[in-house]
Each structure stands twice: as structure tokens, then as C-alpha cells.
Amino acid sequence: MTWPVADLDAIRRLRALAAAVPGAIVAETVIDAPFDQVWAVAADLEDELPAYLPDVRSFTITSRDGERLEARARGYAGLRARFDVVLRPGWCVMRSRFLLGGMAAFPDGDQTRFAFLGGTHLPAQRATAPALALAGRWAGPKVITRFVDRVHQRGAG
Amino acid sequence: MTDTGRLAGLVQAAQRGDGLALAEVLDVLTLAVGRWCGPIALQDADDAAQEAMIAILRGLRGLRDPAALFGWARAVAVREAVRVARRTEREQPAELTSLPAPGDPMLAADIQDVLSRLTPEHRAVLMLRDLEGLDERTAAALLRVPAGTVKSRLARARASFRKEWQA
Numbered sequence: 200m201t202w203p204v205a206d207l208d209a210i211r212r213l214r215a216l217a218a219a220v221p222g223a224i225v226a227e228t229v230i231d232a233p234f235d236q237v238w239a240v241a242a243d244l245e246d247e248l249p250a251y252l253p254d255v256r257s258f259t260i261t262s263r264d265g266e267r268l269e270a271r272a273r274g275y276a277g278l279r280a281r282f283d284v285v286l287r288p289g290w291c292v293m294r295s296r297f298l299l300g301g302m303a304a305f306p307d308g309d310q311t312r313f314a315f316l317g318g319t320h321l322p323a324q325r326a327t328a329p330a331l332a333l334a335g336r337w338a339g340p341k342v343i344t345r346f347v348d349r350v351h352q353r354g355a356g
Numbered sequence: 357m358t359d360t361g362r363l364a365g366l367v368q369a370a371q372r373g374d375g376l377a378l379a380e381v382l383d384v385l386t387l388a389v390g391r392w393c394g395p396i397a398l399q400d401a402d403d404a405a406q407e408a409m410i411a412i413l414r415g416l417r418g419l420r421d422p423a424a425l426f427g428w429a430r431a432v433a434v435r436e437a438v439r440v441a442r443r444t445e446r447e448q449p450a451e452l453t454s455l456p457a458p459g460d461p462m463l464a465a466d467i468q469d470v471l472s473r474l475t476p477e478h479r480a481v482l483m484l485r486d487l488e489g490l491d492e493r494t495a496a497a498l499l500r501v502p503a504g505t506v507k508s509r510l511a512r513a514r515a516s517f518r519k520e521w522q523a
Contacts, residue, residue: 202487203394203468205401207386207409215406216382219413220375283376292379299375318375 209289209303210314216292220299223318226343230313234306236354237313238288240346241302244270251345252337254278292316300337315342360423367422370413378413381425385412388426389433395483396437396476398468404440408433430488431498434480438499441476481506 207215210227217223230237240247248258254274262269268284272295280295293300301316317337363384369377389405389412397404412429419428471479477499484495492510496503 201467202391202483203398203401203471205390205393205397205405207390207402207405211402211406212382212386212409215409215413216375216379218410219378219416285376285379292376294374294376301379 209305210312212290213301213303213314213316216301217316217318220316220318223299223316224337224339225314225316226339227312227314228343228347229307230311230347230350231309232311232350232354233309234289234304234311237304237311237350240349240353241291241304241313242286242288244268244284244286244291247349250349251342253341253345254337258282298337313346315346363425364422367416367419367425371417371419371422378416381416382409382413385409385425385429388429391487392430392433392483393437395467395471395487396434396479397441398472398479400440400444401437403444404437405433407440408436411436430484434484434498438476438480441479445476477501478506478510481510485510 214225217225244258245260249255254276255272255278256275257273259271260268261271266285266287268286270282270284270293272278272280272282274280280298282293282295282300284291284293289304291300291302297319299316299318302314303316304311304313306312315337317339366377366380366384370381386409389408390401393404393408394401412432415432419425471482474482480499481492481495481501484490484498485492490498492507493503496506499506
């Protein structure tokens with residue numbers, strides 16, 4: 200006999216994280232592709248992240264220790280940032296000095312529930328408008344569309 | 357550094373606004389929040405767990421002693437689970453006096469069925485006592501209900517559960 204246990208799935212956890220981060224936005228979608236195909240795109244930060252994030256020109260992993268990564272991002276608008284990353288199947292959180300990014304996914308039959316988080320982890324009074332705008336773009340509809348396109352392109356390839 | 361020291365450092369970093377540390381605190385608490393909210397919120401448990409985690413992460417800055425994270429988070433989660441369960445409960449739960457007597461075939465039903473016969477507050481006390489090992493006074497204080505009332509109303513329910521678990 201066992202007690203009932205609540206399931207705090209990856210997307211619920213990402214929503215909870217966003218609720219505690221100033222200006223954070225979560226965008227969710229259901230992707231018509233299996234989890235492994237979706238997460239192959241999500242986890243391939245170096246090759247795929249610049250393909251769906253409009254502000255990022257390159258994203259280079261500089262060290263890797265289990266699920267902890269360090270990366271260097273370069274952008275088109277002069278963005279240069281070092282990111283600390285936690286990456287594991289279904290869960291990714293990325294933190295630079297100003298930004299917090301995240302992805303979460305879990306399988307739902309033949310489809311995959313997927314979510315992006317964009318936010319700034321600065322205290323609300325120190326979060327600048329450009330940082331908040333950039334954070335918003337990270338979880339904007341354009342990014343979701345590009346990401347889904349990459350999943351289907353990769354699945355077809 | 358000890359696990360306690362590492363956890364305290366993590367909480368302090370999250371309190372300073374470090375989003376990655378906040379995500380790690382979330383990781384550390386995820387299983388426990390699921391365990392605390394499940395028996396209280398039942399069919400609404402997943403929603404309750406999400407609400408509880410939001411309340412915990414938002415309230416983290418107010419936690420004075422980082423080493424007290426789990427005890428503090430448990431209190432927040434239990435109150436949130438009770439709130440969600442009360443908000444969404446569609447049927448008025450039966451009084452405890454209508455619980456099946458020992459030996460009643462209804463006791464063979466699963467624990468979820470028995471829990472659904474209790475109010476959210478009573479489910480919370482039962483979970484805190486029998487799953488978390490808190491004494492009645494502490495459990496009642498956490499839920500802000502009188503200890504004496506809790507004791508008398510739950511005695512019979514606990515006996516029923518014990519019989520089931522030992523079967």
C-alpha cells in the first residue's frame with residue numbers, strides 16, 4: 200500500500216521557476232514528434248541554438264562535467280556572454296550574468312510537450328528593459344516556430 | 357563541504373537572485389513536494405504541487421535559516437495543497453465518524469479511496485504524522501488547527517490505515 204504522489208513534470212517545474220523569476224515568460228507547445236527527436240534538437244546547443252534563437256550567432260561549449268556545462272555565446276547585437284548550463288534529458292537551464300533561459304519537455308504519446316523559458320535573474324528593480332526584451336524573445340512565438348521547424352527538418356534528414 | 361553546507365549555499369545564492377541556483381533548489385525539493393501534495397490534494401495533486409513549488413520559490417527570500425529549507429518548504433507545500441484541495445473539491449467529504457469500521461470490506465479499498473473520505477486538513481495531518489513522522493502538536497501547529505481536535509478525529513482513521521498497511 201503506497202501513498203499517492205503528485206507528479207511535478209518538467210513543464211510544471213519550468214512554470215514554477217518562471218513564476219519566481221522577474222519578467223520570465225514560458226511559451227508552451229505540443230510538437231508532433233517523439234520526445235527523442237525533439238530533445239535531440241534541444242540538447243544540441245552548439246549546432247541548434249543559433250538556428251532558432253535570433254539573437255545568438257554562436258554558442259560554444261567550453262567545458263562539460265556530467266550534466267553541467269559552461270558555454271560562450273556570441274550574438275549579432277554585440278552580445279557576448281558566458282553561460283552556466285544544466286542539461287539533462289527533458290530539462291535545460293542556462294544562466295548568464297543577466298539572462299536565464301530554459302527548456303523542458305516530456306513525452307505525451309507519440310507527441311512531445313515542450314516549453315521555453317526566457318527571463319532575467321536580476322532582482323526586478325535592476326532588470327533593464329533591453330534585458331527583459333531579450334528574455335522575452337527567448338520564449339517568443341518566433342523561437343517556438345523555428346524550434347519546431349528544426350525538429351521536423353532533423354526528423355526528415 | 358557537507359551536504360547541509362552545500363544546500364545552505366545554494367539557498368543563499370537563490371535568495372540573491374541566481375536563477376540557476378533557484379533551479380537547483382527546485383530540483384532538490386521536487387520529489388518531496390510531490391510526496392507532500394499527493395495525499396492531500398489527491399486528484400488535484402499535480403496542480404497543487406505546481407502551486408506549492410511556486411509559493412516555495414517565490415517565498416524563498418523570506419527564509420531566514422537556509423538549513424531549515426525542508427521544514428519550511430513542507431509547511432508551505434502542505435498549506436498550498438490544502439488550499440488547492442479545498443478550492444477544487446467537488447464533493448463535501450464525509451465526516452470521519454462515517455469511516456468504515458475495522459473489518460469493514462470497504463477498508464480493502466485503496467488508500468486513495470480512504471483519503472478521499474477525509475477533509476484536506478485531516479489528510480494533511482495524517483500525512484504529516486504517518487508519512488513525515490511529525491508529532492500531533494507540531495502537525496496541528498503547522499496547519500493552524502487545535503491539537504486536541506486533531507487527535508480525537510484522527511485516531512480512528514489512523515487505526516484503519518495501520519490495519520491496512522499491516523495486512
